[in-house]
Amino acid sequence: MKRFMDDNRLMYIVMAATVLLVLSIMIGFSVSLDQDKSGSDEAGGEEGSYSYHVAMVGGDPSDVFWESLYEEARTAGAKVGIYAEDFGAALNEDYSTSELVRMAIDSRVDGIVIETDATEDIESLISQAEQAGIPVVTLMEDVPDSGRISYVGANDYTLGEMYGQEVLKAVEKDGASVDVLVPVNEEESSPSFIYTGISETVAQTSRDISVSTVRTGEDREFVSEERVRGILLDEENRPDVLVCLNVVDTISAYQCVRDYNLVGKVKIIGYYSSPEILEGIQKGVIQSTIMVNAQEAGRLCMEAMEEYLSQRYTSEYFPVSVELINEKNVEDYIQEESGE
Numbered sequence: 001m002k003r004f005m006d007d008n009r010l011m012y013i014v015m016a017a018t019v020l021l022v023l024s025i026m027i028g029f030s031v032s033l034d035q036d037k038s039g040s041d042e043a044g045g046e047e048g049s050y051s052y053h054v055a056m057v058g059g060d061p062s063d064v065f066w067e068s069l070y071e072e073a074r075t076a077g078a079k080v081g082i083y084a085e086d087f088g089a090a091l092n093e094d095y096s097t098s099e100l101v102r103m104a105i106d107s108r109v110d111g112i113v114i115e116t117d118a119t120e121d122i123e124s125l126i127s128q129a130e131q132a133g134i135p136v137v138t139l140m141e142d143v144p145d146s147g148r149i150s151y152v153g154a155n156d157y158t159l160g161e162m163y164g165q166e167v168l169k170a171v172e173k174d175g176a177s178v179d180v181l182v183p184v185n186e187e188e189s190s191p192s193f194i195y196t197g198i199s200e201t202v203a204q205t206s207r208d209i210s211v212s213t214v215r216t217g218e219d220r221e222f223v224s225e226e227r228v229r230g231i232l233l234d235e236e237n238r239p240d241v242l243v244c245l246n247v248v249d250t251i252s253a254y255q256c257v258r259d260y261n262l263v264g265k266v267k268i269i270g271y272y273s274s275p276e277i278l279e280g281i282q283k284g285v286i287q288s289t290i291m292v293n294a295q296e297a298g299r300l301c302m303e304a305m306e307e308y309l310s311q312r313y314t315s316e317y318f319p320v321s322v323e324l325i326n327e328k329n330v331e332d333y334i335q336e337e338s339g340e
Contacts, residue, residue: 160197
């Protein structure tokens with residue numbers, strides 16, 4: 001009997017300890033969530049609760065451009081009462097941009113920022129968000145007829161003209177070929193205004209230069225590297241110049257040109273800035289890179305969203321500044337990256 005009572009007592013102790021453990025975990029999670037939503041995080045947010053929840057959708061978390069943009073948006077949003085969430089980043093499965101936008105709409109967030117290519121699916125989803133009273137800001141790629149409230153990004157045609165000027169500097173002979181790596185899938189539309197800016201800038205000269213696009217598929221490192229390797233190892237159709245329109249393709253092109261001893265045979269014009277890209281310019285493997293100011297884009301997204309949420313009005317277009325990095329100023333950027 002005594003043994004039975006001891007066993008019961010032990011069972012009650014174990015059950016009580018289990019309940020206390022579960023409660024402590026729940027309380028800890030609640031406190032952690034409150035801190036995350038308090039605006040007093042390491043991103044520099046100010047004290048006070050958030051008024052709005054904005055989902056940021058479409059960026060690859062491993063992309064340094066998106067990482068820099070999101071961190072700045074999170075900091076800027078916290079200062080004006082907006083909780084900017086990298087929507088889907090914490091999920092175990094990979095979801096498409098369209099699926100994440102649907103989830104954001106179903107979650108009844110206060111606003112959505114989308115970095116994506118203009119497709120019929122995305123255009124329809126933005127319209128659905130508008131009908132649900134959820135304002136949408138498009139980022140880097142505009143969808144003007146969708147009901148979005150504002151577009152934040154560089155002028156694509158001007159960007160194309162900058163790329164075109166760099167192509168003309170890189171091409172040393174007539175009959176040269178240029179491949180523009182477009183980071184979209186077959187069902188997605190290409191950034192036509194950038195390509196138009198490149199081709200029209202090149203066409204204004206009397207030089208014989210052919211310009212064509214090559215789709216590199218999803219914005220993932222492995223897919224990009226495989227496609228770029230295939231382009232460079234095709235000796236018969238190998239281009240003289242590779243123009244890259246995202247960070248992943250730029251780094252893939254740099255690594256492949258270096259690994260296959262094609263330095264000097266294929267010129268690279270890149271996109272944005274990273275330690276690898278700056279190293280490539282410093283070593284003369286990458287001719288130049290065109291850097292869209294990611295931090296400025298992040299701040300402007302939150303500015304557009306805060307204006308609309310508080311006043312129900314905002315500017316239709318927020319231009320983002322663009323800079324050219326080449327051998328003349330690369331050391332300045334390397335020092336800036338290192339914090340010296």
